[in-house]
Amino acid sequence: xxxxxxxxxxxxxxRGQDVALRCDPISxxxxxFWYQQALGQGPEFLTYFQNEAQLDKSGxxxxxxxxxxxxxxxSTLKIQRTQQEDSAVYLCxxxxxxxxxxxxxxxxxxxxxxx
Amino acid sequence: xxxxxxxxxxTATEGAxxxxxxxxxTSxxxxxFWYQQHAGEAPxxxxYNVLDGLEEKGRFSSxxxxxxxxxxxxxxxxxxxxxxxxxxxVLDSNYxxxxxxxxxxxxxx
Numbered sequence: 417x418x419x420x421x422x423x424x425x426x427x428x429x430x431r432g433q434d435v436a437l438r439c440d441p442i443s444x445x446x447x448x449f450w451y452q453q454a455l456g457q458g459p460e461f462l463t464y465f466q467n468e469a470q471l472d473k474s475g476x477x478x479x480x481x482x483x484x485x486x487x488x489x490x491s492t493l494k495i496q497r498t499q500q501e502d503s504a505v506y507l508c509x510x511x512x513x514x515x516x517x518x519x520x521x522x523x524x525x526x527x528x529x530x531x
Numbered sequence: 532x533x534x535x536x537x538x539x540x541x542t543a544t545e546g547a548x549x550x551x552x553x554x555x556x557t558s559x560x561x562x563x564f565w566y567q568q569h570a571g572e573a574p575x576x577x578x579y580n581v582l583d584g585l586e587e588k589g590r591f592s593s594x595x596x597x598x599x600x601x602x603x604x605x606x607x608x609x610x611x612x613x614x615x616x617x618x619x620x621v622l623d624s625n626y627x628x629x630x631x632x633x634x635x636x637x638x639x640x
């Protein structure tokens with residue numbers, strides 16, 4: 417595709433509800449990242465995939481957060497039993513190769529509000 | 532711990548020049564990125580510095596001093612569309628991007 421796309425763009429969830437956030441990276445991009453961005457803050461790293469392999473999940477804040485990329489393209493970030501502190505923008509980014517010094521291309525983000 | 536510091540907010544006048552500073556303390560260094568982020572939109576790449584010195588790209592320039600743990604982004608001939616947040620991010624020894632909180636730049640006519 418022309419760029420990284422994410423869906424839904426906005427999600428309102430009740431506390432305790434499960435949510436699934438989707439990322440479609442640029443076609444052919446090998447590396448994929450998920451970030452969490454709180455209001456007025458920079459993005460915080462959550463997890464990183466190279467193709468279908470999840471190479472780093474050190475940034476996931478709890479075991480309620482789970483990410484997958486089963487076929488090495490589309491990725492889903494799942495949050496179980498959402499809490500109010502999960503409210504943030506979730507950004508996805510991709511890189512063409514496995515070289516992490518390359519520019520990351522970001523999607524528009526999913527704005528999650530947990531009530 | 533790892534730390535990236537940049538001013539929270541700056542104001543400048545259309546047509547003028549502004550310099551946004553970033554200081555960092557990270558475990559290792561594999562380069563520094565500047566990204567622009569308009570409100571409600573995705574961050575977009577502006578520059579990457581891994582060696583000391585100034586990189587110029589049109590109206591935008593970025594400077595790096597590794598020994599001082601310091602970078603700046605210089606914006607010339609400011610336009611109203613330059614109103615955005617500017618994020619400084621360092622690639623650490625694990626090749627993980629560590630982000631600053633961003634500098635909100637307000638351009639006044």
